[in-house]
Amino acid sequence: MYTDSTPAERILAAADKLFYTQGIRAVGVDAVAAEAGVSKRTLYNHYPSKDALIAAYLTARFKLVAPSDAPAREQILGYFDRLERILADGSFRGCPYVNAVVEIGDPKHQASGIAVQFKEQRRLWYRALLERIGVRDADALATQLQLLAEGALAAALVRGDPTLARSARAAAEVLIENALSPRRRTRGRPYKPRRPSSTP
Amino acid sequence: MYTDSTPAERILAAADKLFYTQGIRAVGVDAVAAEAGVSKRTLYNHYPSKDALIAAYLTARFKLVAPSDAPAREQILGYFDRLERILADGSFRGCPYVNAVVEIGDPKHQASGIAVQFKEQRRLWYRALLERIGVRDADALATQLQLLAEGALAAALVRGDPTLARSARAAAEVLIENALSPRRRTRGRPYKPRRPSSTP
DNA sequence: CAGCAGGTAAACAGATCGGTTTACCTATCT
């Protein structure tokens, strides 16, 4: 398995597959070595510890969104479309960074730092595109769009429903639209007398 | 510790504390028994297996949102305010249901079903309130608000930033507002068939 | 050809896990 590549590459590919699909704690180094078709000794020659292998696994997942010259708004919404396909994939098992933080527990672990870096990098990707669209407060909106995507990942993991990406996309459209249109109303909105609460 | 209560209660309280703050897989049954001030034999008398204890732990966390006769909109936004306090708490460690699904991995495990039930129950709570407000498509909006809350939990776990709850709340306000106001025509922005973009 | 870097296979060490068993103890109820 994973022939035609260096041992280090095969080990990393095996770790990626097993760590993601089965969980970091559920997979032992023996299983990674076996999947890579490599002896345990060789694995420890390339990665001094399982923690180092975990860090390498997370760093290798650190892929930038492919740059595109499509309209910024389309790029953002296209990301949510891609998300739906990711959620529908049978091997989807949540966000690898969130999972790593959950599984490892220790916030001092290197994995947590890598996760934070990844999330911030992606947030800046949103923000740059939103600035090109010319929305109000691109920074705050970037955070909100990321919350939607993050929520879709977590919720789809629990529910197994890929269409949640479409819900997130629809919400993202509303938020972007709102940040484009002229301010409509001040925050403290007048109190509307509510109906008698007798009937739920 | 946990005196003045039955053994079963003490065991459950200990499991809740340890499972949530340190993770399900990181905590052994010996640790739970010790924390509960109970022998391992007694623990297994009350819960036949660790899996059963996990299920009991998740079920016990199954708390309804306290019913209130405050205006529905206030209740929803108040929930996001409470969320910020939860995220700011030093012992916050993410959503216990998502964490359990991630840590256990197996979708056939009882814990997954409990998690799904909890999420759906909460979604229905949103939906009932939204219907009282009289928004368009309360069902879809309930899902979206839940995505925001879920995203805030996951993002705050990796970033450690409680103000993400405020970002989620602001987004929720916009979405609710949008679902209340009469349909707006998109300003000269005709629908364009979306084109899938490439890799993450 | 000699040497060596880097590989395999497998045993090993020490720890921890879920779960069981043994032996003993103590409060309560008829």
Place this chain on the structure above:
DNA sequence: AGATAGGTAAACCGATCTGTTTACCTGCTG
């Protein structure tokens, strides 16, 4: 008083985990 239910404490079992070690093998390269 004596049986019983339910508790403690601790040893034990077999499996599994990370990481190390031993012994051997193989393909380059000077």
